[in-house]
Amino acid sequence: MKKLVYLSMVLLGMAVILSSCGSGGGSTPADAASHIMKLMQKGDYEGVVDHMQLQVKEGEDIKAQKEMLVALMEEKAGKSMDEKGGLESYEVLEETISEDGNSASVKVKSIYGNGSEETQDMDFVKEDGKWLMEMNK
Numbered sequence: 001m002k003k004l005v006y007l008s009m010v011l012l013g014m015a016v017i018l019s020s021c022g023s024g025g026g027s028t029p030a031d032a033a034s035h036i037m038k039l040m041q042k043g044d045y046e047g048v049v050d051h052m053q054l055q056v057k058e059g060e061d062i063k064a065q066k067e068m069l070v071a072l073m074e075e076k077a078g079k080s081m082d083e084k085g086g087l088e089s090y091e092v093l094e095e096t097i098s099e100d101g102n103s104a105s106v107k108v109k110s111i112y113g114n115g116s117e118e119t120q121d122m123d124f125v126k127e128d129g130k131w132l133m134e135m136n137k
Contacts, residue, residue, distance in 0.1 A: 029104035029124040030095040032131035036122070037090040037108065040081070045073040053125050053132040085113020093119065102126045103134070 032051065039047040049069045056062045081087055087110055094107040104124045111117050123134040 028095065029097060029106050029122075029131045030092045032124055032133070033092055033095075033106040033108055033122050034090075036133060037087070037110070040077070041087045041090075043078065043081075045070045045077065048073065051133055052135050053127055054135060081112075084116055087111075088113045104131065 036048055036051055039045075039051070046066075049066050052069070054062065054065060054069075056065060089111045091109045091111075092106060093109055095104060096106075097104040102125060104126075106122045106124065107119060108122060109117060109119045124131045125134045126132075
């Protein structure tokens with residue numbers, strides 16, 4: 001139950017962030033943010049989850065955790081995006097990489113179909129040479 005509450009809170013945050021975000025798996029954090037934003041525009045929440053760093057404890061089923069995240073994103077982020085007329089466009093405004101080169105923050109502006117705009121910070125970590133959106137903040 002505690003894990004479900006945690007995942008729900010993360011997804012609520014993700015709904016806000018992702019309704020304004022971008023790329024995963026790119027060579028830079030900005031590329032990763034842009035990729036995630038493209039996936040959000042398409043409504044490809046499974047693709048978005050594939051570009052997240054998931055914390056899985058020993059014995060936990062990663063596939064079930066991913067499926068739960070996708071379902072929550074479809075419900076929360078999808079509804080939010082629909083209410084705003086969809087993600088029409090986005091712009092990566094700023095990329096800040098840590099001194100050690102293993103974490104970064106990307107500021108992204110989202111423009112929705114209803115004319116509203118949001119600016120959000122997306123946090124990334126470098127894992128196995130790929131930039132993944134950080135989930136534990």
